[in-house]
Amino acid sequence: MDKKRKLGVAGAGALAVVVTLGIAATADAAAATLGAAAAEQGRYFGTAVAAYKLSDSVYSGILDREFNMVTPENEMKWDATEPTQGSFSYGSADQIVSHAQAHNQRVRGHALAWHSQQPGWAQNLSGTALRNAMVNHVTQVATHYKGKIYAWDVVNEAFADGGGGGRRDSNLQRTGNDWIEVAFRTARAADPGAKLCYNDYNTDGQNAKSNAVYAMVQDFKSRGVPIDCVGFQSHFNSASPVPSDYQANLQRFANLGVDVQITELDIEGSGTTQANNFATVTRACLAVTRCTGITVWGIRDSDSWRASGTPLLFDGNGSKKAAYTATLTALGGGNPTSTPPSTPPVSSSSQPPIPSGGCTATVSVNQWQGGFVATVRVTAGANGTNAWAVTMPLPSGATVTNSWSTTRSGNTWSNVSYNGRIAAGQYTEFGLQATGTAGTLSPTCAAS
Ligand code: G2I
Numbered sequence: 001m002d003k004k005r006k007l008g009v010a011g012a013g014a015l016a017v018v019v020t021l022g023i024a025a026t027a028d029a030a031a032a033t034l035g036a037a038a039a040e041q042g043r044y045f046g047t048a049v050a051a052y053k054l055s056d057s058v059y060s061g062i063l064d065r066e067f068n069m070v071t072p073e074n075e076m077k078w079d080a081t082e083p084t085q086g087s088f089s090y091g092s093a094d095q096i097v098s099h100a101q102a103h104n105q106r107v108r109g110h111a112l113a114w115h116s117q118q119p120g121w122a123q124n125l126s127g128t129a130l131r132n133a134m135v136n137h138v139t140q141v142a143t144h145y146k147g148k149i150y151a152w153d154v155v156n157e158a159f160a161d162g163g164g165g166g167r168r169d170s171n172l173q174r175t176g177n178d179w180i181e182v183a184f185r186t187a188r189a190a191d192p193g194a195k196l197c198y199n200d201y202n203t204d205g206q207n208a209k210s211n212a213v214y215a216m217v218q219d220f221k222s223r224g225v226p227i228d229c230v231g232f233q234s235h236f237n238s239a240s241p242v243p244s245d246y247q248a249n250l251q252r253f254a255n256l257g258v259d260v261q262i263t264e265l266d267i268e269g270s271g272t273t274q275a276n277n278f279a280t281v282t283r284a285c286l287a288v289t290r291c292t293g294i295t296v297w298g299i300r301d302s303d304s305w306r307a308s309g310t311p312l313l314f315d316g317n318g319s320k321k322a323a324y325t326a327t328l329t330a331l332g333g334g335n336p337t338s339t340p341p342s343t344p345p346v347s348s349s350s351q352p353p354i355p356s357g358g359c360t361a362t363v364s365v366n367q368w369q370g371g372f373v374a375t376v377r378v379t380a381g382a383n384g385t386n387a388w389a390v391t392m393p394l395p396s397g398a399t400v401t402n403s404w405s406t407t408r409s410g411n412t413w414s415n416v417s418y419n420g421r422i423a424a425g426q427y428t429e430f431g432l433q434a435t436g437t438a439g440t441l442s443p444t445c446a447a448s
Pocket of ligand 1: 233
């Protein structure tokens with residue numbers, strides 16, 4: 001909604017002048033952070049996180065201000081979580097998950113099965129022994145994080161580069177072509193509440209590699225192999241630029257009935273060119289209904305695996321780059337250029353009051369044997385919202401294990417810092433995971 005128009009309406013109509021004007025102005029101010037702006041579009045905005053950097057206050061300050069999804073950059077990989085066969089080590093990954101939960105951020109798990117970053121013992125296995133080790137690894141790790149993961153990269157980078165359109169050769173591939181579907185079925189059994197993704201690079205446009213992934217997803221959907229999402233890493237530079245058919249490629253995967261996500265975005269470059277590329281990628285995601293979020297692969301340029309290419313949204317000092325502003329603007333956010341008047345316009349008691357606007361809430365439930373995820377959509381009424389609270393009793397026997405983008409007090413679910421403001425007619429979503437049976441949930445919404 002147009003800020004000037006909204007303020008004009010408030011100014012002209014004001015009866016309960018001071019209070020209502022204040023709320024209307026705030027409600028319509030564009031979101032000021034990446035996470036908040038993405039949330040207003042029903043998406044998340046995430047970043048890769050390294051556990052050892054959480055004690056850096058510049059790093060964690062940006063993380064907690066801007067992002068509402070995190071991906072452990074290395075801490076959930078096989079070499080980190082099972083350094084010795086059968087002996088699991090979750091310290092660094094748990095640190096990231098705890099930090100995320102304390103800051104209302106969700107977690108993308110990365111990655112359960114991958115040819116790279118395997119512990120030495122797994123690199124030396126083959127055949128049935130390796131297959132069994134992989135299944136055990138997926139089961140153990142997905143069970144450890146059950147209820148805490150929004151989406152798992154179940155299998156990472158399993159297809160070959162180049163024109164062949166086939167699988168990448170690896171020790172896992174040599175255990176049999178069905179290793180990927182076995183990994184997905186195993187992950188579903190361990191954590192039925194997590195979305196299960198296939199994740200890869202050089203699949204961002206239509207090419208032989210993405211065609212091969214497409215055929216696999218189509219095959220999985222037709223045979224009922226559990227797959228919910230496809231991740232497009234989106235590591236771009238001059239040798240691998242943003243493809244012109246990027247959006248079309250996301251859309252064709254979404255049309256197969258999976259969510260799509262941009263999972264490791266970085267774009268080498270600087271200035272306006274880089275900013276325009278980030279805006280293009282962001283707009284492509286927003287244009288695809290099932291593109292549920294964007295994750296950048298690090299916070300500051302100096303945090304990047306490609307640091308010399310300065311491919312991220314913050315410079316080495318933690319200052320916002322042009323690429324940051326372009327991304328925020330593409331998300332519909334940004335600092336308002338016009339500020340509300342400091343003194344309210346003179347009111348006239350003959351004019352009608354501004355309608356309170358209010359909000360409505362609807363819920364969708366994904367129920368499985370023993371648990372469910374409820375996703376609640378909060379839609380703002382005529383005035384937008386500054387804050388909201390949804391009342392939604394759960395049936396007895398349902399126990400909440402996790403929630404995101406909300407704070408809970410008993411049966412009341414309230415906004416967090418970044419999603420209280422919703423423009424008129426727009427919506428945000430929050431969610432919860434619980435054990436038990438959802439039954440019929442009846443949310444009611446109150447706004448201020
Ligand atoms: O390579 C970029 C990404 C491509 N897609 C999968 C991602 O998992 C991958 O991330 C990178 C991390 O950003 C790097 O940080 O994966 C690399 C390993 O494949 C990570 O690099 C490793 C170094 O190779 C290790 O020497 C180092 O011990 O990071 C480790 C932890 O700092």
